[in-house]
Amino acid sequence: MSEGRDVGYAIFGVGFGVWSFFHGFKVLREKRLIESIPTSTVRGLAIGLVELTGKAKKTKILQSPLTVTECTFYRYTVERYESSGRSGRWVMIAHGDSSFCPFCLEDNTGQIMVLPKGAEFVMPVNYEFTTGLGRTLPDSLVNFMESNGLQYRGLFGNYSLRFMEWYVKPDDTVFVLGTAQKNTTQLDDHRQALSSRLEELKQNIQPASELDLSKEGNIGPQGWSQAVASAEHGLLQEEIKSNFQDDASDVIIAKGDGQIFIVSDESQTDVVKSFSWQAFCGIWGGAALSLALLAYLLFRFGVWARF
């Protein structure tokens, strides 16, 4: 290792160890929070931080990009191995998830929509593929790379690539710790659709003249109320036909302001175990790493001998 480079790594390591130490306490706090909140039923949940367990149900047809699996949620990463000298590292060249698309969580008391945007996902990898000798890219991955304009073949053959995908299939059991809140998006959409209809009505002279109940050449309050009621009725009928009532309710689970939001396809016990390990490794591992590298730095600069 070149002169000074090891010192740089060691200083970075000390910093990383201190960060891990404090991060471990953050994870410990989250773990204790999960343990503190009992699991609600969909029917009995109240506004605020809630914990739910149930089956994932799709609201829209989703297909995971790498394996083309029908799912309610997906996440993927594509990495390329870049070597520099003797060492090398995996560099992310593409990643994405379906956190923009809500899914439903169903337990034996009802169904609620979950908007996974901003959630921390605790999931085991469902699919992993690394290119190598004799391992050619499957068609689905070739399609993905080509459709996204990503290079997978160089002058000397295929690049070293690593693909990872996580997904939640319909009817998989999911664990959600998030904030139950009023579905303002749905109300906003409804209001917007209604106002655009009324705007159309104003533009369209023929139906508007039918609302001139007094036949005085203008639309009175009674006529306008009738128009609003009629437009709202028409809109509701369309929303019911498009399964609006089935897919959305007035309460959703999403990320609250500064609140924890976890989505997992593991059980609560497994999530707690995973957090316990992270906290343990962060706190003890971080402290140990910092102390070991601090000792190395002292030794390296000859300060060790003086004390």
Added chain:
Amino acid sequence: MSIIIVAALIFLVIGTVFYFVSVYNGLIIVSRNIDKAWANIDVLLKQRHDEIPKLISVCEGYMKYERETLEKITAARTSCIQAKSVGESSQAEGNLAQSLKTLFAVAENYPDLKANQNFTQLQGRVSYLESQIADRREFYNDSVNIYNIRINEIPDLFVARQLNMQPRELFKVAEEDKKDVDIKFDFPK
């Protein structure tokens, strides 16, 4: 060497402080969760109490011979409002739930009432509220259970003792509410 020992001691002290702060905060969270869970039951009870006078007024016109059943519901509703402790409340709520069950069972004997749309809607609404209340009571009991376990666990026990945290009362169903509903039908002779 002494720098390493000092650094290790700093980690140890910070770690211990952070750990006990997280234990303390955790205890406060579980304690407040109980209060919140109880208040969330109250929200639904209020909604149900608001529905009961409407239900009685719909039934009154049809169930002239069931004065006693309707009066029992009114009395049970009043005692629910006046209940102060978890025990009193659980008993009063049990009586009210029992009286409502009796009312719905007796209503089967009045086809005109069963055909009344207002009654059907109110019955559905009250039954749904009953289910929601039952779910929230279970949630309340889970919250109390977590708290009661936590204050007896090590190391939380030491902090809980310092804070003089006492075990909380679970919501229990009264013995009489576990009995079958007593229904008397007044068939016309």
